[in-house]
Amino acid sequence: MNILPQELRGAATCLSGAGSIHNLSNQAILFGKRGVLVHGASLAAHGVLQKIQQDMSAGTDCLFWQHPGGEPTLAQLEELLEAARKHGAEWIAAVGGGSVLDIAKACAGMFHQPGTVVEYHDGAEPSRKSLPLLAAPTTAGTGSEATPVSVLTNTETGVKKSFRTKDMYAKVVILDPVLLQHCPSHVLTASGMDAITQAVESYTSRHATWYSRELAAMGFELLANTLPLAFAERNETGSISEERAEALLYGSYITGVAFSSSRLGVVHGLAHPLGARFHVPHGVCCGICLPYALELNRDSVQKLYTQLCDILGEDLIEWVRQQLSAFGMENPFSGKTLADTDAVVEEILVSGSTKANPVTVTEDIARDLLKKILA
Template structure:
């Protein structure tokens, strides 16, 4: 076996289990917290998912302030607003409860607390000068994996482009991962975030920056998600929700320390233009982009099919790879993923500019197959016209 040199490190301590969010106050105390900013959207707060976190902070005698201006595809001005509140309140620890939007917003707030300037000044690859304010991340969906990634994705509201802080110094210090929170998750959110997690697993496995450590995580995540997503959407129980939450976190490690590819490039361009929820934007493009990438490495895509549960015995690599694509299409259909053409606001007249935005994405060079704006335009039109 011949390998390129690579580095693998994980700056986040992961605590997984039922009711683990009740340990928030203790973990915050261990991080030296004297004042916490609790970052969560109004829906998560209204559903009672922050209650055990708040009770835990109170038990430890740690005062906290709530910031709830969280929206899908976090805005730069909300991050700046949260930063101003945190600075005013003398916050020295952040707790994010929710999906990727809450966790990414908290990462950006932490970046501004420790670095100042504007959001845009820190978007790029490893630009941070020091670690951000300590963050405890508590996911309430099985999708983004943001609790363990070194990314924070934020929308520049002037350019309508998604920007990325990509730096291990932005990662959460602690992840408290509780599968029981998924039992109350609406089925359409479980579906979209679940396929988002599958996208992380698939793209981290096939991308150019994959390495043996991340590939192992990727394959295990693919196996977990393929076995549990349908059940978690249709009839969630503790077993399926545990499989999904574990799969999501493991996929987060996989892509957080390798990369993604063209599915995410398209999804982030769609999100920047139409404010499409990220999970849906990824899900609509996963099968078509995976098929496009097969020629770059048919053997690896055949292994992907095997991880998806396809019996590839006796098949050529190309045939096995295509069977994997069909399994992804079936999975998306089974959990009710909409078609791109059915998403509100999507207009084919915008596709050339969306393709150009996708080409400029930081992850485009990591896609296993070379992809240009022309290729992105072809893929977006194919996805739009799929039956």
């Protein structure tokens, strides 16, 4: 196994700790005065948005753009791009969950590119540099703040896929646990299962290096040990303690750093087409598909599987099933029929995540996985 990935890239600056979000404006102004801050509706709920607006008003000319919600689409990206270009943005900031981070990242990546966003979603290589991106996650998480990947859906074709360029890493990442403390329970569990899946898939990926595996193991430990406790605490008290929010946020981030070089596995190959067909949140897709993928992979990565069980102190597949049940996360695909199975199989097989899976996923395996998940 290689010690390092062939190319190691990432955020130039990562600030962390309670209150670190208040560095956003002084970091942004290093890239210029004019910028766009993308956020979700929930940011206003506990006064965070108002405080950021105050910070920004002291020296930047910042346009605030609220993401309409749901998973990001190419049509939303076109709207955001138009607003950012009209504003003459010199940087893009994102404070929000994975959808907010992904659409802001795509906006930064596409800002200077000629042509349409559809061309790049279909695979065209961007030829021009990205705008600087500053990213502060409010969920833990997709790990989007750590990766050069943006997952967007073309609602006209129904295709949900990721696109990546080497240039789309955030220049500045801010990990402030205060932003996570009021995360709604269903978002906490869905994004948490996404992060745990990413840790497992990065750990067992065929492209793993010593570097990515160490980070994925630490990410897995932080996330798996904290998520059930944070969920119980959120339900009992209405918020998550700073200490647990920090563990989840850091666990999600370092997992993102890990899989940005190691890639993932077949769960992510399944989650995109299934999520797009049945309108199921990404984290729920991941959590539901994870035990099936682990059953497929367990024997081929026996030592790694045992190491993850040792971190938990119990069997990983059993543990995942227990968490899904405790979180009330039922299989939303059960009993459903796909109208275009062949297209879904094709999307699974061409996915870069599927190609990183430790067991080579053939057409028969993909069909078998779908049959079990939809049973």
